[in-house]
Amino acid sequence: MIDENIINQIKEFSKKPSLFNKKCGNIWTEEYIANQMLKAHIDPNFDGASRRAVIINKTIDFLTRNVLKENSSILDLGCGPGLYDEKLCQRGYKVTGIDFSINSINYAKNSAEKQGLNIKYKCNNFFELNYSEEFDTVMQIYGEINTFSDSERSKFFNIVKNSLKPNGLFIFDVSTPTLRKKCGLKKNWYVGNSGFWRDKIHLVLENGFQYDNDIWLDQYIVADNNGVQVYRNWFHDYTVKTISEIIQNSGFKIINILGNLTGEILKEDSEWIAIIAQKK
Structure with missing residues (x-):
């Protein structure tokens, strides 16, 4: 019955x-699903949680060659298991990773320790952060901003702005209606x-x-x-027009707009918009 x-x-x-x-x-705090999410993150051939390894490598190459200053300090919000942070640390950057998932942070800490990488990882809700002009760059990769309500997004942009040193960079991407x-x-x-x-x-x-x-x-x-x-x-998907207005009204100026963070040119039918912005 x-x-x-x-x-x-x-x-x-x-x-x-x-x-x-x-x-x-x-999905981040229920133990079984959280373990499934971690498996998805660290699968190098699956991009349902983190991007595939080949895309992560291309992203790091583009950012380190064209955007980031040498030896700068980076805050990675929503760092997951540290897939970007390890590669940045290996290239000489001072990296702090924040994530809400204790599974992801524990994995990231263990992985960094095994490789002898000095990365600061914290399990935290980044809406509760109160950094004050401590970082040269803040990044949030793979569209987490798309999951925010308008009020959450406004609060988040303010937290990022407060975390950055004067003229610091904010690097992120958002998905489009395409x-x-x-x-x-x-x-x-x-x-x-x-x-x-x-x-x-x-x-x-x-x-x-x-x-x-x-x-x-x-x-x-x-x-x-x-x-x-x-x-x-x-x-919440964005167009170039809608995300540009939000950035400029949040205390940033746009340095570059791309099709993705591997450096591809933005097209009319791009599925992603990648932003390099600077704190005013």
Whole structure:
């Protein structure tokens, strides 16, 4: 017999939620899913969490040759398992990595220790940081800014600005509506014996919602014998016009706009916009 309570929970979760409603499960703190996320991050051939190793290498090459000053201090926000930080440290930069995931930070610390790399890693919510003009460069790579509400984004830009020395650089990228058109809105369901969400039999219902101003939600309802949980991934895509206005109104000036952080030229149909900005 079908459990009516489970059906009612699924029905409730299936309704279109209010904008940036984040009352849901947390993929970074739930142990099983957090371990799955770490595996995805460190897979060199998978770009669902971190970018593939070949792209990371090209990014580091471009930044160190064309953007970063030698021996400068870098704050990496959302550093994950330290894939960029290790390569920057190896090239002589002073690196501090911040991430909300304790799994990622522990992995990064252990990896750096094994290689004898002097990288400062901290498990922290970067919305709570209070650095004051300590870094030459702040970077946040792979579109985490896309997951912020407008108020979170404003707070984040202010934290970055406070963290930077005068004329310091802010390096980041955001996805565009072109990428969402390619991915589409999720609408799928499946039953798995084990997988990303659970290590035992479970049901996953995927659905997507579109909102005004290029805002999207990818939602996953997961049901097993322990109950029902919903997970939400919010995305706010940007155009050159919208992100440029936000940057300039946040106390930065734009130094360069690219198609990605490997140095590719921005095109009309680019899936990403990479920004090199400077603190005014």
